[in-house]
Amino acid sequence: MKVLKTVSLAILGTALAVSGTAAQEKTVKIATEGAYAPWNFTGAGGKLEGFEVDLANDLCARMKVKCEIVAQDWDGIIPALNAKKYDAIMAGMSITDERQKVIDFAGPYAAGPNGFLVEKSSPLAKMPGTGQAYNLATQKEAAEKAIDAVKPVIKGKTIGVQGSTIHANFADKYLKGTAEIREYKTTEAHDLDLAAGRIDAVLADATAILGTLEKPEFKDYVLVGPSISGGILGAGVGVGLRKGDDELKKSFNDAIQSAVKDGTVKKLSEKWFKIDISPKG
Structure with missing residues (x-):
């Protein structure tokens, strides 16, 4: 009986220890x-x-x-x-x-890379720099040249960005004055306005854009423009x-x-x- 009691106490002690560990x-x-x-x-x-x-x-x-x-x-x-x-x-x-x-x-x-989401039938679909990547930290001159090449195409257009993001900061620094920059609370909100024709393009992380392109309602849209990273766009x-x-x-x-x-x-x-x-x- 004493042996059984000792074993029972040992098992109980182990259970309590495990329980205590889980609780902590x-x-x-x-x-x-x-x-x-x-x-x-x-x-x-x-x-x-x-x-x-x-x-x-x-x-x-x-x-x-x-x-x-x-x-x-x-x-x-x-x-x-x-x-x-x-x-x-x-x-x-x-x-x-x-x-x-x-x-x-x-x-x-x-x-991740970034880019513009536009309708395939839009003049913006022929944006220069598509498929090319530049880093503002290590290729500043080439990156800014690629950005300048985009400006004539987006002049007078309205571009949606999510507020308080690197894309909003980028648009404010490099595109403001060329295009109208419209900020949104979420990426879903600017995607909806793009689909409704209230804006001409969305500037966002390419991975988010790729997710949008999988939705049936965006089958006639495309990811374009140079992929810029580094600098104001972060590390x-x-x-x-x-x-x-x-x-x-x-x-x-x-x-x-x-x-x-x-x-x-x-x-x-x-x-x-x-x-x-x-x-x-």
Whole structure:
């Protein structure tokens, strides 16, 4: 009886220890926009889906933490992070000098191209530079020459961009005064206005545009223009974090490097975008 009692107590102790460990498991709360397909979007039944939702869950597993993913409107996503409503942001957010003044970043975990979405029958469909890529950080002269070549084509046109994004900043710096720049709260909103003929083009991340092109109502649209990166367009997409949260930053960086190295980021990007947008170098 004594042996049985000892074994029973040992089993009970183990169960309590496991239960205690589970109860103490750290939860990392990650915000995403939920309106930027295929990066992140709200699917059937209000479930958050997309490239970043899959990647966030993978990174949390590598960090051995519980992952809680919540939706947050884009225009309040950084203030809410700094107000400690969640721990991190994964929402197609590019790493820029301007953002680094108020938050920190881990990564990048993605580096995607960009371009213009236009109707196939539009004069803009013949935009110069289509299929060519330039980096404002390493090819400034060539990149700005490619931008200048676009200006005669878009002169007097109305271009939609999502507000508070690198594309809005780019349009303000390089295209303002040539074209009318109209800002929208979400990419879905400017896509709807494009389809309704209220604007002539959308300037956005090419991966988001490719997602739009998969919709039946956009079968007569096309991605055009030079792909510009670097400089004002940032150094890739990363995890937004509060300044001083160094331990979490290291955990994310280690997990991201592991996911890039073993091909997980490549696999997920090809699943959602049909192209590899994993960071190189």
